[in-house]
Amino acid sequence: MNPKARNPETLSKRPPRAERPWRRYLTIYAALWQNSVMRDMQFKLNFVLWIVVELMWFGLQLTFVAVIYSHTDRIATWSKWEVVLLTGASQFIQQLVHAIFLNNIVGLSEHVRTGRLDFMLLLPVNSRFLISLRTVDLGSFVGAASGLAVMGYACHQLELVPSIIQCVGFAILAIVGMLIHYALMFLLACISFVSVKAQGFVWGYYNLFNIARLPDSAFQGLFRIVFTFGIPMLLVSNVPVKLLANKLSSPWEIASLLLMGIGCYLMSELGWRYAVARYTSASS
Amino acid sequence: MKKYLQVLNVGIQNTLAYRLNFFFRAAFNLIPLAATIFLWRTIYAGKHDGAEVAGYGLAQMISYYLVVSIVDALTAVNEDDWQIAAEIRDGLISQFLLKPINYLAYRLVLYGAGRLVYLVTCLLPLGGFILYYSGSLQVPSDPLIYLCFALSLFLTALLQFFLSYTMALLAFWILEIDTFVFILFALEYVAGGHLFPLDILPPWITAALIYTPFPYLLYFPVSIFLERTTGQLLWTGLGIQGFWVLIAFLVAQWVWSRGIRKYGAVGG
Numbered sequence: 241m242n243p244k245a246r247n248p249e250t251l252s253k254r255p256p257r258a259e260r261p262w263r264r265y266l267t268i269y270a271a272l273w274q275n276s277v278m279r280d281m282q283f284k285l286n287f288v289l290w291i292v293v294e295l296m297w298f299g300l301q302l303t304f305v306a307v308i309y310s311h312t313d314r315i316a317t318w319s320k321w322e323v324v325l326l327t328g329a330s331q332f333i334q335q336l337v338h339a340i341f342l343n344n345i346v347g348l349s350e351h352v353r354t355g356r357l358d359f360m361l362l363l364p365v366n367s368r369f370l371i372s373l374r375t376v377d378l379g380s381f382v383g384a385a386s387g388l389a390v391m392g393y394a395c396h397q398l399e400l401v402p403s404i405i406q407c408v409g410f411a412i413l414a415i416v417g418m419l420i421h422y423a424l425m426f427l428l429a430c431i432s433f434v435s436v437k438a439q440g441f442v443w444g445y446y447n448l449f450n451i452a453r454l455p456d457s458a459f460q461g462l463f464r465i466v467f468t469f470g471i472p473m474l475l476v477s478n479v480p481v482k483l484l485a486n487k488l489s490s491p492w493e494i495a496s497l498l499l500m501g502i503g504c505y506l507m508s509e510l511g512w513r514y515a516v517a518r519y520t521s522a523s524s
Numbered sequence: 525m526k527k528y529l530q531v532l533n534v535g536i537q538n539t540l541a542y543r544l545n546f547f548f549r550a551a552f553n554l555i556p557l558a559a560t561i562f563l564w565r566t567i568y569a570g571k572h573d574g575a576e577v578a579g580y581g582l583a584q585m586i587s588y589y590l591v592v593s594i595v596d597a598l599t600a601v602n603e604d605d606w607q608i609a610a611e612i613r614d615g616l617i618s619q620f621l622l623k624p625i626n627y628l629a630y631r632l633v634l635y636g637a638g639r640l641v642y643l644v645t646c647l648l649p650l651g652g653f654i655l656y657y658s659g660s661l662q663v664p665s666d667p668l669i670y671l672c673f674a675l676s677l678f679l680t681a682l683l684q685f686f687l688s689y690t691m692a693l694l695a696f697w698i699l700e701i702d703t704f705v706f707i708l709f710a711l712e713y714v715a716g717g718h719l720f721p722l723d724i725l726p727p728w729i730t731a732a733l734i735y736t737p738f739p740y741l742l743y744f745p746v747s748i749f750l751e752r753t754t755g756q757l758l759w760t761g762l763g764i765q766g767f768w769v770l771i772a773f774l775v776a777q778w779v780w781s782r783g784i785r786k787y788g789a790v791g792g
Binding site: 283289290292297300304307314441454458463 | 544549552556558562563567570700704710724
């Protein structure tokens with residue numbers, strides 16, 4: 241045995257790493273960030289072009305809102321600038337998910353197919369942490385900022401001045417919304433463990449992003465129930481925005497977002513454990 | 525001719541491997557479609573009975589999105605552009621230069637094979653969906669409309685293919701074509717009529733768009749089917765569509781001949 245480890249003095253000065261895992265993970269995450277910045281800066285033109293593409297898509301969504309509201313004053317209880325606020329908030333949430341998680345989750349099925357996942361499972365860190373956060377997509381932060389800017393303009397048009405509590409509440413609920421997006425996408429990616437042909441599944445998630453930016457009260461019946469309590473797309477952006485715009489009908493809306501957030505995360509953890517247990521490593 | 529039939533056969537076999545992917549893609553695509561229909565329903569419900577949006581009643585608006593998804597299933601380019609770009613990047617295209625086969629015709633046949641397989645796999649989800657809304661679906665009675673629709677659909681498929689083919693050929697010059705493909709796709713998404721019927725835009729915008737290639741990637745055949753483009757406008761439209769198909773073909777040929785000169789056969 242290493243004599244140093246038995247020395248009580250060294251022990252007291254430097255607690256074993258396991259006691260402060262969050263610090264270790266912070267250091268690892270900082271290193272991953274550094275890596276991503278370096279990689280992105282290698283392809284500067286590509287980096288700028290992707291930002292242009294994302295801003296174009298955001299512009300399209302706003303065009304859609306403008307065109308629809310040139311033919312109507314309201315969609316159920318939502319006025320034009322309220323929907324613009326909602327579109328901005330969805331953009332903000334979705335782009336942050338892009339920035340932090342999306343590429344990693346899309347990459348997971350490729351790691352499964354090629355068997356490269358072996359190396360990640362062997363590293364002495366939490367595997368899910370590493371797989372979910374390995375790379376950061378910096379360009380998407382620009383997209384998220386554009387979402388915030390549009391939200392600010394919409395608030396101005398609505399003559400809305402949210403209180404500090406509302407802003408903090410929005411931030412917390414938006415984070416819960418991001419975690420829901422992440423958990424569901426991750427769950428979808430876990431299907432690639434069962435079938436390698438399922439790589440396209442994660443892209444199917446784009447269709448769900450499309451629903452998240454629509455006003456909830458435009459929907460009724462089964463569709464509303466499924467996309468509120470099954471796949472909570474009508475909660476992730478709607479609830480934070482309703483908090484900002486004083487549109488919440490009851491505190492239960494916040495509670496259901498929080499509960500669905502916990503539920504989705506637990507489901508994705510179960511799915512992940514089940515999938516890894518079945519992992520057979522493709523190429524070795 | 526016989527060799528292209530063989531290509532078609534191989535193409536169908538290859539794409540059949542992705543049938544599960546296609547099936548889920550078709551099913552996933554129904555979610556935003558249903559959401560859009562819901563949204564319009566709510567908008568119409570907020571108006572008085574029998575209200576119209578730029579001449580569209582509710583049933584016709586729903587029909588619009590249903591026919592859009594049919595035209596999209598029949599003509600949208602799937603993976604073809606990524607595959608072409610990958611073949612250029614990895615140097616696999618060299619083998620086609622040595623064989624007595626025309627690469628454009630070869631890819632066109634593969635695109636056709638992909639659409640055939642997609643059509644069959646999406647029949648169940650999309651067909652079921654349309655059946656569910658069949659009460660709202662408005663179909664034309666004049667057989668001539670069907671003929672024009674079929675012709676326009678065929679031209680739309682060619683235009684879709686030539687455009688994607690040309691974009692993919694950019695891989696001769698640049699490594700990653702993704703961003704360019706997405707910019708084109710975004711333009712097509714709004715100016716092609718994916719998001720909303722183009723004739724609910726302010727009239728001067730619609731009038732200007734008709735001369736660009738975008739409406740002919742989707743909107744034009746749909747508007748023929750819904751009998752929103754009729755008479756003189758229909759024939760002029762078909763003429764413009766044919767013109768853009770020809771232009772797109774010539775540009776594709778030109779880019780190919782330039783690209784082949786630049787080509788360095790990486791890895792081959």
